[in-house]
Amino acid sequence: MxxxxxxxxxxxxxxxxxxxxxxxxxxxxxxxxxxxxxxxxxxxxxxxxxxxxxxxxxxxxxxxxxxxxxxxxxxxxxxxIGRKFQVPAVLRDMTVRQNLEVAYSRETNPFRNLFRFRRAGLKKKFDEVAAIAGLARRLDVLAGNLSHGETQWLEIGMVLMQEPxxxxxxxxxxxxxxxxxxxxxxxxxxxxxxxxxxxxxxxxxxxxxxxxxxxxxxxxxxxxxxxxxxxxxxxxxxxxxxxxxxxx
Missing domain, CATH: 3.40.50.300 (P-loop containing nucleotide triphosphate hydrolases)
Structure with a gap:
C-alpha cells in the first residue's frame, strides 16, 4: 500500500x-x-x-x-476526492435513476450530459453503482419517497458515480x-x-x-x-x- x-x-x-x-x-x-x-x-x-x-x-x-x-x-x-455529507443532498423530486445520472454529469450543458451518459460502458457502471448501493430495484422511485437509510445509500451512490x-x-x-x-x-x-x-x-x-x-x-x-x-x-x-x- x-x-x-x-x-x-x-x-x-x-x-x-x-x-x-x-x-x-x-x-x-x-x-x-x-x-x-x-x-x-x-x-x-x-x-x-x-x-x-x-x-x-x-x-x-x-x-x-x-x-x-x-x-x-x-x-x-x-x-x-468525493464527499458524502451528514445530511444527504439528494434531489427529492427526481427518481433514484435521475439522481445518479445527475451525479455523473460533469458538463453544464444538459444535452452533452445526456449523450455522455449514454456512451458505451456507462450503463454497466450505472448498474454496478445501483447494485452496490442496494437500490437496483428502486431506480424509478422518487428520492423523496425513500427511507432514511435508502436516502443515505443514494447519496453514497451519487458520490460513486463521480468515480472518486x-x-x-x-x-x-x-x-x-x-x-x-x-x-x-x-x-x-x-x-x-x-x-x-x-x-x-x-x-x-x-x-x-x-x-x-x-x-x-x-x-x-x-x-x-x-x-x-x-x-x-x-x-x-x-x-x-x-x-x-x-x-x-
Whole structure:
C-alpha cells in the first residue's frame, strides 16, 4: 500500500479560535480510516479542509503526490476526492435513476450530459453503482419517497458515480436502524475494493466493524492512531473519548 493522502501539520483558526492544531495523518490506499473523537474535536473541519470547503491557516494536504492545499472545491473533486455529507443532498423530486445520472454529469450543458451518459460502458457502471448501493430495484422511485437509510445509500451512490479515488463520509449511519447499519457496513466493505474511505463516525460498534485504521482527534490535534484493538487499549484515548462514551 502507498500513502494516498498526506496531511502535514495542518492548522485552522477562526478569528482567535484554533480548531485544528498542527494535525498530521497519512491515509493508505485501499483502506477505511475512521476519524473519531469527542464533539468539537475538529473532525468535520478536517473534512472541510481536505475538500476545499474551508481554507487552512497553515500546513499542507497532499493527494496522490500533488499539493491540493487551499484549492477550490471543484478542483479537488475533479482530482478524485468525493464527499458524502451528514445530511444527504439528494434531489427529492427526481427518481433514484435521475439522481445518479445527475451525479455523473460533469458538463453544464444538459444535452452533452445526456449523450455522455449514454456512451458505451456507462450503463454497466450505472448498474454496478445501483447494485452496490442496494437500490437496483428502486431506480424509478422518487428520492423523496425513500427511507432514511435508502436516502443515505443514494447519496453514497451519487458520490460513486463521480468515480472518486478517495471518499469522505461524515456520520453516514446517523439515524439508521440496526438493519440499515448492518447493510451500510456491507456497502463500505464493498467500496474498499475500489476506493479509499475516510469515515467520520461516533458509533464505535460500526467503527469496529469497518475500520482498518482508527484516527482519534482531540481539541484539533492527533491523539492516537492505530488498529481498533490498539485504540481501545490506549489509556489516553479511554480517558478522553471512550470513557466519555461509556459514561453517556
Amino acid at each position: 502507498s500513502g494516498l493522502l498526506e496531511i502535514k501539520n495542518l492548522s485552522k483558526s477562526f478569528d482567535t479560535t484554533k480548531v485544528i492544531n498542527d494535525f498530521s495523518m497519512t491515509v493508505d490506499e485501499g483502506t477505511i480510516c475512521c476519524l473519531v473523537g469527542p464533539n468539537g474535536a475538529g473532525k468535520t473541519t478536517t473534512i472541510d479542509l481536505i475538500t476545499g470547503r474551508v481554507k487552512p491557516t497553515s500546513g499542507k494536504i497532499i493527494f496522490v503526490g500533488d499539493d491540493i492545499t487551499g484549492e477550490d472545491e471543484h478542483v479537488i473533486a475533479r482530482a478524485g 479515488r478517495l471518499m469522505l463520509m461524515d456520520e453516514p449511519i446517523a439515524g439508521m436502524t440496526e438493519g440499515e447499519i448492518e447493510k451500510t457496513a456491507h456497502i463500505f466493505k464493498e467500496l474498499r475494493k475500489t476506493s479509499t474511505l475516510i469515515v467520520v463516525e461516533h458509533d464505535m460498534g460500526f467503527v469496529r466493524e469497518i475500520a482498518d485504521v482508527v484516527t482519534v482527534m482531540h481539541m484539533g490535534s492527533l491523539l492516537a492512531q492505530g488498529s481498533i484493538s490498539e485504540i481501545e487499549a490506549n489509556q489516553r484515548v479511554r480517558d478522553v473519548y471512550l470513557g466519555e462514551q461509556e459514561a453517556a
